[in-house]
Amino acid sequence: MVSDSLGATEQLKVEGVTLSFGGVKALRDVSFSVKSGSISALIGPNGAGKTSMFNCISGFYQPSAGKILLDGQDISRMRPPGRAKLGMARSFQNIALFRGMTVLDNIKLGRHAHMRTNLLQAFIYAGAAAREENALRAEIEERIIDFLEIDHIRNKPVSVLPYGLQKRVELARALAMQPRILLLDEPVAGMNREETEDMARFILDVKEEWGVTILMVEHDMGLVMDISDHVTVLNFGEVIASGLPAEVQADPLVAEAYLGSGDPAALMRKLADEAAGETAA
């Protein structure tokens, strides 16, 4: 593992990843890394390849070239369940909960990757299986449900919940996987101001209290600039900038990608306007 000057290790490393669909290159030689215990953001205009990158990292797509390393281990060829076992969890842009099941069932499924008892053992050692189940339930109830303040809805079917709460349940399920790294695909998309602030607080707490590394794709620049430690900018499948939020914000290339003109001041103004507009609304 490579350590930088601050001593933080690179938990996730993306090295020269290229992804093509037919002749179209969705990602071109993308490299970046995520430091252990940080919040990193992957941003870029629509169609920049952010979700494609996410799907490569979580194993839904196989990159045509390049490597993805988790804690120094090459996971490029591993399928999603294998990555889940290694401690990678993700949420989806469009909520992907198990509809028709309760909040608690959804959360419990997050632990699936780590459950030890198989079918035969479940039959023979019904007692041990039940104990594991109970311990699991208690652990989930104590930690995740309290933490995310979803105690009042634990037995409700997820399909009846408002959007913001569904997003929170998805986060709860991801946490139940006891991840080392959490990939959040647009965690606050479609949320109002209050819900966004709640989610921002939860994401910061996940990092600080749970010590989970976070990589998120997000369009809400206010959120990205507020809580990220590191930002990588994609445009047309290529990394065009990478660094601290303030550095990226001041980068003419980023301003051009978003606005079509290379004036960082204009980007600042636009972000300020957006923030003002949201506060007013």
Added chain:
Amino acid sequence: MNELMFFIEVSLAGLGSGALLALTALAFVLIYKATRVINLAVGEIMMLGAYLFMAFTAGMGLSAWIALPLAIAGGALTGAIVERGIIRPMLGESAISTFMVTVGLGSVIVGLVELIWGTEPRSLPAFISSAPVFLGDAYVSRKIVVSFVVASVVIATFLILFRFWRGGVALRATATDQAAAYSCGINVPRVFSIAWTISCGTAAGAGVLLGAIGGLSSAMGAFGLSALVVVIVGGLDSVLGALIAGLCLGLIQSWAGTYLGGEYQSVVTFGLLIIALMIRPYGLFGTHEIERL
């Protein structure tokens, strides 16, 4: 009094064939629950199981107790191969395409069976004694009783599995959202494979029972259609629905066949299907989200 006794005997026979219908319906439900595919070749897999059983007993002289597990294993292996070779490459294709593939699969199996064992109807060696069973004063064929008991035990096992085993929950999760299940560490392709394997093994076992009662022919796969009525009425993703609808349809078919005449059996069966679909398109016990076929 004789009238009543006759009615009871007819009803018991109906429950027996109903249990067999329910067992066959289970084969549909297992695959649908996990993969959202309707496998129309279930009836043909049954036939294959019955012919395999005949080949192992009459052909190779094995005892029924060895031949039965072998026939079930043969069905299961067929299911595993079909899933891996034909169904998995269809992932992401529309449901109707996969459905049509299973229709074709049924024809292929019929063709293979006719090529190997010929077209003339056969009967299985008598491995269930033909001595009748008396429940009180009512007479029931022993084969029907055996079928009923076996089907009940198998279905009860599956009900318990889906209720208590977390793999059952994993199966439900896979059916609801494959991407989410995959990212939660559920091995989705393996769930598919297991569903097909167990389902086709079950169908092959049901086929042996069916063959023991009604004999073997390359057209016996048509029994699968009656079972399809059962799953559509009971709900495509409900094991309990398959059980209840199976028993009900068995009873109704038995009554219709006896009191109205054999030619009314199909009329009543499919008439029932139309009425059920008009009232509850997602089945009596099915999930509301299920699309209509």
